[in-house]
Amino acid sequence: MAESIKILTDKIGIEGIENFDVYRKNGGYKAVEKAIKKMSPDEVLDEVKKSGVRGRGGAGFPMGMKWGFLAKPEGVPRYLVCNADESEPGTFKDHYLMKSNPHLLIEGMIISSFTLGANTSFIYVRGELMYVIYILEKAIAEAKKAGFLGKNILGSGYDLQLVVQPGGGAYICGEETALLESLEGKRGNPRNKPPFPAVKGLYQCPTVVNNVESISTTPWIVLNGGESYSKIGLGRSTGTKLISASGHINNPGVYEIELGLPVEEFIYSDDYLGGIRPGHELKAVVAGGSSVPILPAALILKTADGNSRLMSYESLSEGGFQSGTMLGSGGFIAMDETTCIVRNTWNFARFYHHESCGQCSPCREGTGWMDKVLYRIEHGLGNERDIDLLVDVAKRIEGNTICPLGDAAAWPVASAIRHFRDEFEWHIKYPNEAIKYQAVYKGDMIKV
């Protein structure tokens, strides 16, 4: 394994690390002690700002800045909510992190809550991960017994109650205002903004919502300082990122990488994905979870200008949506030449159709249209106007909805057509070939 810095996964693999005693023996909760005993909330906030750490849930918004927006009116409670509703297809890093090292998140929650002045904080975990909820609840009970949670933590006078809340199986609840609605016991319909959660969030009180991975960076930042963190990574992509890798690769799994790692090294090095499965070659990559634009192999390895593509917020988005994509949540799905792009695009479109909350017409109706039109192309019933129809529907969804689910549904479809248009045309021109079992367009319009 190459010498690389591990901030989030360094303790994973230690026997029994999910138990408080083992975690504590390995340096756990030292950051809580340092923050609560030796630092003021503003000092912790300063370190987080200096670190430059950006939201790891997908949006990439600087976490320190988000914390700085939190309104602090007198006599009104503030809340911290951890978004552990991880549902973006291709993403399973939070699942892995929470089940492998639950105390890291608890420690991060204590530090973050202390900084924000929250006395009740929530971890909203998707309901399917009930076993992870039990792991977290056990860890919370242990931390409470040891005096790191509850009343008067470490004799500081600071109180914190930590609650794990199960979701109910709705992708939309990963959107922060939908998550807050859900936490209030309602349907997960995203709210109009403004007001932003920092002003009116949970129970109409100021609230910060952060991803599991983002919160889990705070213990390291407190112990080592924000400046040290900012020196890791590349430019404005500071620190490390968990990448969930799936698809046709030799070593699927969760990897902690230093931001700025070349994509080519990430895919082909034995330290990471170990290349594409034997006898096959890379065709396309969805680099940041199903919502981000799909890129053909050539454009994921090198930008349109011929520069080596790096795993960073900036490099992955180089070229805009014409020839670039996004780091997103770090759900890296690699596909080899056996993958039918039309089928895959239809699959994702069906997902967004299923998960649209139904509030905004462009998304509710548009995702349904895209699902149905892609279904008929894939099943040999497409007509020549369908491709332009899809592009048109995608355009009419994008930017016209309350929350980003509409955009997330439009981008995979628009980008698949942008980069693999001939594959769609082949399905329409040669439906009898396209509907054959596991048929894939091989790049030759006439012969099959």
Added chain:
Amino acid sequence: MTTDTIVFSKELLEKVKEIIGRYPEGRQKSALLPVLHLAQQEYGWVSPEIMDYIASLLDIQPIEVYEVATFYTMFHLEPVGKNVIEYCRTGPCCTMGGEEVYRHLLDKLEIKTGQTTPDGNFTVKEVECLAACGWGPCFQIREKFYTHLTNEKVDEIINDLSK
């Protein structure tokens, strides 16, 4: 069945009380999702009578429970089999052959999506991404994940659970 026939056990009621206590005063509606999960674990599914009963426990209107239970896909609004197989049908799992394994599963159980086997042992449902993409194809039965599925592995799991 009327509302009166549904009564949680003493243990369950205590658990409900503990859950309500997690939220600030007057915010007991936040307990709705956890309590729905609790009820489903107890009864296997969430009937209208159970929903009415939960509404009375949380001091909210029955409609507030219905609209939530119908929004979230994890809640079974009809009776289901003993083992509910929730099979991931989303992209990354399909990339790894999820569709073929799914067809095998349905053939093996001789049912269609959404149906229950005549002996009441299995119900099969399609679900969206379970956040286990690197370990796919996968399905879930209650809290347990079954990953890296193949036809052979599916046979094994079904045979084990049929005993």
